[in-house]
Amino acid sequence: MTRLLFISALFPLMGIAQGYQVNLQGQFQQGMGGAGTALMYDASALFFNPAGASFVNRSEVTVGMTPTFASGEFTEDNTNATANTTSPVGTPFSAYGLFQLKDSSRLKLGLAVYTPFGSTVELEEGWVGRFALTRLQLRAIFFQPTVSFRITDKIGIGAGFVYSYGAVNLQKDLPLQFQDGTYASAELAGTGHGFGYNVGLYFEPIKSLSFGLTYRSQVNMAISDGTATFTVPSSLEEKFPSGTFASSLPLPQVLTFGVGFKPTDQLGIALDVNYVGWNAYDTLAFDYATNTESLEDTKSARKYENALAFRLGGYYNVTTDLSIRLGLAYAMTPVQDGYVTPETPDANRINYTAGLGYTLGEKFQLDFSILYTQVKREDSNLETGLSGKFKTQVIAPGLSVTYNLY
Amino acid sequence: MKSAVTYLFLIGLVLVACKKEPVELDLGTVDASRYVAIGTDATAGYSDDALHYDGQISSYANILATQLSATDEVDFNQPLLSENSVGINLNNDAKLVLDHKTDCKDTVSLSPVRIASQGDIAAFSQNTYSSAPFDNLGVPGLSFLDVATVGYGNSSLGAGNYNPYFTRMTSSETNGSILGDALARNPTFFTVMLGDADIMDYATSGGTSGPIPPSSGADGVGFDGTLNAMLLALTGAGAKGAIATIPDVTDFPYFTTIPYNGLTLDADKAQTMNDVFNPIGLSFVEGDNPFTMECDCNQPYNVRKMVEGELILLSIPLDSVKCNGMGSIVPIPDKYVLTLAEINELQTKIDEYNAVIVQLAQTYDLAVVERAELISELKEGIIYNGVAMSTEFVSGGAFSLDGRNLNPKGQALLANKFIAAINAKFNAAIPYADVTKYDGILFP
Numbered sequence: 001m002t003r004l005l006f007i008s009a010l011f012p013l014m015g016i017a018q019g020y021q022v023n024l025q026g027q028f029q030q031g032m033g034g035a036g037t038a039l040m041y042d043a044s045a046l047f048f049n050p051a052g053a054s055f056v057n058r059s060e061v062t063v064g065m066t067p068t069f070a071s072g073e074f075t076e077d078n079t080n081a082t083a084n085t086t087s088p089v090g091t092p093f094s095a096y097g098l099f100q101l102k103d104s105s106r107l108k109l110g111l112a113v114y115t116p117f118g119s120t121v122e123l124e125e126g127w128v129g130r131f132a133l134t135r136l137q138l139r140a141i142f143f144q145p146t147v148s149f150r151i152t153d154k155i156g157i158g159a160g161f162v163y164s165y166g167a168v169n170l171q172k173d174l175p176l177q178f179q180d181g182t183y184a185s186a187e188l189a190g191t192g193h194g195f196g197y198n199v200g201l202y203f204e205p206i207k208s209l210s211f212g213l214t215y216r217s218q219v220n221m222a223i224s225d226g227t228a229t230f231t232v233p234s235s236l237e238e239k240f241p242s243g244t245f246a247s248s249l250p251l252p253q254v255l256t257f258g259v260g261f262k263p264t265d266q267l268g269i270a271l272d273v274n275y276v277g278w279n280a281y282d283t284l285a286f287d288y289a290t291n292t293e294s295l296e297d298t299k300s301a302r303k304y305e306n307a308l309a310f311r312l313g314g315y316y317n318v319t320t321d322l323s324i325r326l327g328l329a330y331a332m333t334p335v336q337d338g339y340v341t342p343e344t345p346d347a348n349r350i351n352y353t354a355g356l357g358y359t360l361g362e363k364f365q366l367d368f369s370i371l372y373t374q375v376k377r378e379d380s381n382l383e384t385g386l387s388g389k390f391k392t393q394v395i396a397p398g399l400s401v402t403y404n405l406y
Numbered sequence: 407m408k409s410a411v412t413y414l415f416l417i418g419l420v421l422v423a424c425k426k427e428p429v430e431l432d433l434g435t436v437d438a439s440r441y442v443a444i445g446t447d448a449t450a451g452y453s454d455d456a457l458h459y460d461g462q463i464s465s466y467a468n469i470l471a472t473q474l475s476a477t478d479e480v481d482f483n484q485p486l487l488s489e490n491s492v493g494i495n496l497n498n499d500a501k502l503v504l505d506h507k508t509d510c511k512d513t514v515s516l517s518p519v520r521i522a523s524q525g526d527i528a529a530f531s532q533n534t535y536s537s538a539p540f541d542n543l544g545v546p547g548l549s550f551l552d553v554a555t556v557g558y559g560n561s562s563l564g565a566g567n568y569n570p571y572f573t574r575m576t577s578s579e580t581n582g583s584i585l586g587d588a589l590a591r592n593p594t595f596f597t598v599m600l601g602d603a604d605i606m607d608y609a610t611s612g613g614t615s616g617p618i619p620p621s622s623g624a625d626g627v628g629f630d631g632t633l634n635a636m637l638l639a640l641t642g643a644g645a646k647g648a649i650a651t652i653p654d655v656t657d658f659p660y661f662t663t664i665p666y667n668g669l670t671l672d673a674d675k676a677q678t679m680n681d682v683f684n685p686i687g688l689s690f691v692e693g694d695n696p697f698t699m700e701c702d703c704n705q706p707y708n709v710r711k712m713v714e715g716e717l718i719l720l721s722i723p724l725d726s727v728k729c730n731g732m733g734s735i736v737p738i739p740d741k742y743v744l745t746l747a748e749i750n751e752l753q754t755k756i757d758e759y760n761a762v763i764v765q766l767a768q769t770y771d772l773a774v775v776e777r778a779e780l781i782s783e784l785k786e787g788i789i790y791n792g793v794a795m796s797t798e799f800v801s802g803g804a805f806s807l808d809g810r811n812l813n814p815k816g817q818a819l820l821a822n823k824f825i826a827a828i829n830a831k832f833n834a835a836i837p838y839a840d841v842t843k844y845d846g847i848l849f850p
Contacts, residue, residue, distance in 0.1 A: 076791075078837070078838035079837050081840050126843070128791055129792065175842075175846065176846075176847075177845060177847065179503075181848065233850060235849050385788075
């Protein structure tokens with residue numbers, strides 16, 4: 001099962017994203033609108049708050065995934081023509097290992113592997129925006145070894161080093177036609193890697209109230225040796241030489257402040273506010289090794305703006321073995337009017353979430369979550385002139401299994 | 407647990423399955439049950455210097471008829487050539503395609519070449535009217551003066567005295583006329599694009615054809631009188647319609663591709679030219695020079711240098727320019743050049759014709775289609791859903807390989823101008839055509 005998870009893990013999906021950020025890193029938090037910087041639950045704390053991880057008094061391994069079903073539709077303003085996205089099922093995935101050397105030790109070590117960014121979108125053949133995009137697959141996987149330390153019973157700190165590996169594959173048609181009328185096409189594929197960190201503070205002044213503050217740094221995924229393949233009529237091959245290209249994609253910094261409140265043993269409430277440094281994504285540039293008069297380096301303005309997200313959720317322990325969760329999130333879009341692209345047809349959105357936790361004996365914990373959101377955006381892109389309405393519905397049911405080592 | 411996952415999968419699939427909103431067609435006050443198009447080359451779909459199937463299928467008239475139809479069944483009958491016809495023009499040539507061509511200097515480049523050594527001559531002698539009367543009455547080369555001419559397709563009148571494109575489609579060679587055949591369809595909606603062939607006739611002859619017909623005069627003499635009579639007949643039974651303006655044709659790639667000062671000389675050649683021409687007062691320099699051209703002027707040997715603003719036609723034999731001294735030692739014949747005076751005459755007539763069009767549109771409550779605006783926009787360059795288009799020859803992607811007629815993409819843009827005008831005038835919401843679905847330049 002684990003192997004299977006790993007194989008299919010690398011296909012996160014856009015619909016769920018704010019921009020191309022994917023906030024599906026833990027089932028407990030997903031059930032509660034994505035909040036959890038100040039409520040520690042399991043080893044997923046390594047992502048949500050490296051400091052809080054030291055307050056999870058267990059050694060455990062958590063593996064989860066969230067198959068994401070997105071159905072998108074684009075209606076072009078001028079023609080009323082509609083195009084559907086036929087995106088494959090996305091599978092954001094996360095795996096956490098949290099270890100303490102002895103019971104109640106102040107120091108915890110952990111490894112987190114997760115997919116915080118990504119999108120796969122594939123559009124109906126022959127759609128009206130084919131010269132902007134026909135298919136995009138963006139994948140990023142983060143590896144984060146982490147140290148978490150409980151300074152006192154009230155305060156903890158934590159830090160993780162992030163190594164990221166990513167791959168991008170972008171396909172679009174070119175407005176040049178073969179004799180039979182079919183369009184030429186371009187495929188840009190490459191891999192890159194980057195570095196960053198994830199640090200946090202956790203403060204629990206009294207048992208029922210906790211605060212969390214985390215900062216996940218920006219990670220620049222640099223592609224230096226990508227492959228550009230152009231399928232063009234033979235008479236134009238010289239003008240479109242296939243070769244290598246360089247590009248880079250910033251995965252933005254995220255500052256999060258969270259509050260946790262546990263009025264009783266049964267009930268907990270969490271609120272997170274994310275501030276995401278999307279303004280790093282100003283331009284999408286492709287630098288081709290070989291330029292011709294027809295193939296120049298491209299710089300497409302994206303002009304993303306920093307954005308906030310608010311996440312509110314709660315849990316209620318029905319029995320000692322069963323917990324139910326509900327949540328709501330409001331994420332503001334980083335994409336300005338005039339810059340909406342088929343890659344990320346983003347908009348302000350409300351996520352509705354619910355979850356369930358079930359303890360199976362001493363060793364196992366199962367957590368389920370489900371998320372639903374609808375994204376609607378109307379725009380006229382300044383670069384391509386593509387104008388119309390994007391509508392995306394996403395349903396993302398997730399499952400994680402936690403094995404308690406001792 | 408497994409069943410829970412399966413169940414969640416199903417929820418996802420159901421959501422994926424139910425969407426699809428119906429496309430609505432709101433025609434406003436237009437009754438499109440019988441649409442008839444009257445016009446010239448563009449209406450017929452003439453392009454790549456020939457009438458051919460692909461061009462006919464993507465004439466703005468056929469695209470408009472498609473958009474006017476709520477279903478896939480489009481009731482708009484066109485005198486189509488067969489799908490595999492090589493096309494035909496009045497010189498019996500086949501259509502142009504882009505291919506590798508070797509010039510007189512053995513340089514191979516992508517150029518428009520004829521797809522076959524001879525056009526589909528048989529097409530002219532086959533009258534296709536019997537299959538069904540036609541709704542697209544676009545006839546290449548139609549002077550507005552002939553729109554009501556009886557026997558306009560009468561082949562027994564002899565070459566030059568009838569239009570063989572109309573012979574293919576007339577209800578009767580001796581008794582048929584374009585307007586008559588149009589009225590016989592009892593149109594509920596019509597489009598008109600006339601006057602442009604008269605302008606183009608003058609322009610593509612380098613101003614050597616007869617004068618452009620007057621904008622003012624009686625039916626069969628002037629543009630206003632003739633158009634008025636025709637519109638009176640067409641609207642007589644209550645039909646609504648749209649009429650298109652005439653663009654500044656001197657912006658077409660046919661006239662703008664070859665620069666007036668494309669005579670590039672090295673020091674030796676400049677010296678040779680000066681040796682020849684200095685005695686008659688013309689001098690040349692190393693680098694770019696204006697071409698020499700024939701003129702009816704008070705110059706010795708009737709030769710002068712071209713001046714800025716004058717236009718060389720794409721019909722000029724390029725091999726003569728490259729290898730036989732045309733434009734340098736041999737002055738360019740007048741028929742390949744539009745002089746400033748000729749350009750002025752063209753633009754004056756275009757303005758006058760357009761004033762008539764706008765005036766009569768008001769009289770008959772017609773939508774005015776801004777075809778002139780389309781060409782101005784293309785001149786500036788447009789980006790349509792990621793496709794850059796302009797009036798550049800070949801690379802501009804909107805004109806066909808003859809440089810003077812639109813290709814299917816350009817025709818779709820033109821059809822969208824019709825739709826914009828009809829929507830505005832008749833309170834309709836006809837969806838625009840998806841231009842990317844139509845062919846541009848096809849590369850080998």
